[in-house]
Amino acid sequence: MIASSNAGAEKEIEDPVEQMLKKTGCIELHYQVECIAEHQDWRKCQNEVKNCKMVIVVRSDLFMGKGKTAAQCAHAALECCRQTFNNKKKRLMFESWLRCGQPKIVVKIPNEEELLILADKAERAGLITAIIKDAGITQLKPGTVTVVGIGPGSNETIDSLTSKLRLL
Amino acid sequence: MIASSNAGAEKEIEDPVEQMLKKTGCIELHYQVECIAEHQDWRKCQNEVKNCKMVIVVRSDLFMGKGKTAAQCAHAALECCRQTFNNKKKRLMFESWLRCGQPKIVVKIPNEEELLILADKAERAGLITAIIKDAGITQLKPGTVTVVGIGPGSNETIDSLTSKLRLL
Numbered sequence: 001m002i003a004s005s006n007a008g009a010e011k012e013i014e015d016p017v018e019q020m021l022k023k024t025g026c027i028e029l030h031y032q033v034e035c036i037a038e039h040q041d042w043r044k045c046q047n048e049v050k051n052c053k054m055v056i057v058v059r060s061d062l063f064m065g066k067g068k069t070a071a072q073c074a075h076a077a078l079e080c081c082r083q084t085f086n087n088k089k090k091r092l093m094f095e096s097w098l099r100c101g102q103p104k105i106v107v108k109i110p111n112e113e114e115l116l117i118l119a120d121k122a123e124r125a126g127l128i129t130a131i132i133k134d135a136g137i138t139q140l141k142p143g144t145v146t147v148v149g150i151g152p153g154s155n156e157t158i159d160s161l162t163s164k165l166r167l168l
Numbered sequence: 169m170i171a172s173s174n175a176g177a178e179k180e181i182e183d184p185v186e187q188m189l190k191k192t193g194c195i196e197l198h199y200q201v202e203c204i205a206e207h208q209d210w211r212k213c214q215n216e217v218k219n220c221k222m223v224i225v226v227r228s229d230l231f232m233g234k235g236k237t238a239a240q241c242a243h244a245a246l247e248c249c250r251q252t253f254n255n256k257k258k259r260l261m262f263e264s265w266l267r268c269g270q271p272k273i274v275v276k277i278p279n280e281e282e283l284l285i286l287a288d289k290a291e292r293a294g295l296i297t298a299i300i301k302d303a304g305i306t307q308l309k310p311g312t313v314t315v316v317g318i319g320p321g322s323n324e325t326i327d328s329l330t331s332k333l334r335l336l
Contacts, residue, residue: 066237071224072238
């Protein structure tokens, strides 16, 4: 899945914009943000060309223990990752994020309602979004929404939705 | 990466054992364990044909907070997942695990030395193993070993190494 260099090279031959960007040395920067797919020019997307991150948002009203919380967050990170498998733009963002050291921030939100509103906003903003429901074998009722994973995506877009949430 | 059905179908045409197993309705079971690759007969691997899981082992001597722990565990789960991208047998185990609801267990271990010994045993047992070192931007020194992810793998193999560790 990660080995996309050949596919990329084929596309560059077909696409004169990508050929030109490769010559300027800016092709990686070009691929970092989805904004560029729309504008076809990375210079129009300076606000978007920032480092990227993943934010995992945990419900604080469930009082989950440390292990339970960790397992739910791991689940969210994996589901976000899986969403990048069959989408070229998302995969490129995922690869950029891996190169940055895959930063993950874990924050808290007071309840399910606020979590679902946030998840909806994230999806509307075009961000990778994964809502996790617990299987309910231990501690929680089956189907309880526990966390939402957002990203990887550009810091700026994610911050616009999550910067007011406090670290867990 | 997940869309392996076509590749599998091509192989079945070439491999009479797999053709036969498909007819019996046992092909998925057949693929669940690496043992079968050796024996070419799932009936010889009954001890291995069990549900699978991932265990994430957290150092308790670092006294990481809930958010820090969750981020490290998410990192471990993703690294384990990435190891399955380019390995057919590991990928099949990963897919079985996804179908089981991707169970993850988070346990604790007293210190780095014991964690590294466990990781070494897991690797020698042929399990997917990912040792995570913290970037050290907050709380910990750069390069501190924080957690190890083991699996997805068969319950029996993983339990033989981790069953004595307590839940976090």
